[in-house]
Amino acid sequence: EDQVTQSPEALRLQEGESSSLNCSYTVSGLRGLFWYRQDPGKGPEFLFTLYSAGEEKEKERLKATLTKKESFLHITAPKPEDSATYLCAVQARSGGSNYKLTFGKGTLLTVNP
Amino acid sequence: DSGVTQTPKHLITATGQRVTLRCSPRSGDLSVYWYQQSLDQGLQFLIQYYNGEERAKGNILERFSAQQFPDLHSELNLSSLELGDSALYFCASSVDTEQFFGPGTRLTVL
Numbered sequence: 283e284d285q286v287t288q289s290p291e292a293l294r295l296q297e298g299e300s301s302s303l304n305c306s307y308t309v310s311g312l313r314g315l316f317w318y319r320q321d322p323g324k325g326p327e328f329l330f331t332l333y334s335a336g337e338e339k340e341k342e343r344l345k346a347t348l349t350k351k352e353s354f355l356h357i358t359a360p361k362p363e364d365s366a367t368y369l370c371a372v373q374a375r376s377g378g379s380n381y382k383l384t385f386g387k388g389t390l391l392t393v394n395p
Numbered sequence: 396d397s398g399v400t401q402t403p404k405h406l407i408t409a410t411g412q413r414v415t416l417r418c419s420p421r422s423g424d425l426s427v428y429w430y431q432q433s434l435d436q437g438l439q440f441l442i443q444y445y446n447g448e449e450r451a452k453g454n455i456l457e458r459f460s461a462q463q464f465p466d467l468h469s470e471l472n473l474s475s476l477e478l479g480d481s482a483l484y485f486c487a488s489s490v491d492t493e494q495f496f497g498p499g500t501r502l503t504v505l
Contacts, residue, residue: 314492325397325485325496326438369438373492380451381426383494385438 284309288370288386295393298359303389305370306352313375315353316383317346320367329368360393367391398422399488399497407503413474416500420467420488426450427469428494429461433482444469476504 285308295301307315314333318326330339332348339346343364345356355368367390371383398421406414420427429441431454440453444463455461458476463469473480481504487494 316493318496323483323499323501325399325498327397328493328495331493371438380443381489381492381494382428382440382443382451382453383430383438384440387437 284372284374284384286370286372286384286386288368288389290389291387292390293392295357295360295391297361297393297395300356300358300360302357303355303368303391304352305355305386307370307372309372309374309384311375313373313381315348316371316373317344317353317355318369318371320369320388322367326369357391360391362393362395365391365393397495397497399486399495401484401486401497401500403500404498405501405503407505408476409505410476410478412476412504413472414476414502416471416473416484416486416502418469418471418486418488418497420469420486421490421495424488424490424495425467426489427463427467428487428489429455429469429471430485430487430496431482432485432499438485441471473502478504480504 317329320326330346335350367388369388371385400419425446432438441455443451461471483499485499487496
């Protein structure tokens with residue numbers, strides 16, 4: 283069974299204080315690893331897809347990286363508007379035409395001004 | 396705005412009742428997915444449709460059912476509701492591997 287574990291559960295940073303969120307996964311053949319941002323009461327907002335170990339993607343202050351066992355979401359010089367829950371999800375190649383996402387429980391990031 | 400729409404935004408109902416949640420996918424997306432998000436379980440996959448046909452089932456209760464219509468919108472039917480069914484229900488759509496989520500329907504069962 284596919285599993286995703288995110289750590290820490292919660293992270294509090296000062297504005298400008300860089301850090302990383304971790305997502306470790308177990309999947310029977312990775313089709314893709316996805317990062318989403320979710321604000322309270324809203325739907326998850328797509329951030330990145332990573333397909334193979336060594337791949338990196340960047341968007342503004344966020345950078346996602348992937349190894350064979352885990353992914354990191356690096357946040358550089360965060361701002362209060364980066365406060366949200368960050369969700370990691372995997373999609374298994376063995377699912378065939380089943381493209382379901384298996385999500386971790388998320389990391390709640392709070393950035394104080 | 397992801398382009399995926401869901402109605403209603405909020406739904407309050409009583410135990411034993413039946414409700415229908417509606418989802419319109421992004422233009423051009425043939426796949427629709429339904430997920431349930433509760434505080435203790437996180438986001439859980441329920442069911443996937445592709446161009447009107449059921450493709451995959453996840454942790455969906457027998458009391459729940461879904462369908463996708465010829466215009467590609469989808470409905471999730473929840474019946475014999477229990478207190479534990481209170482949650483956020485999200486629809487997502489995709490043309491390939493990346494899924495884009497709607498704003499969700501918050502269901503409260505009293």
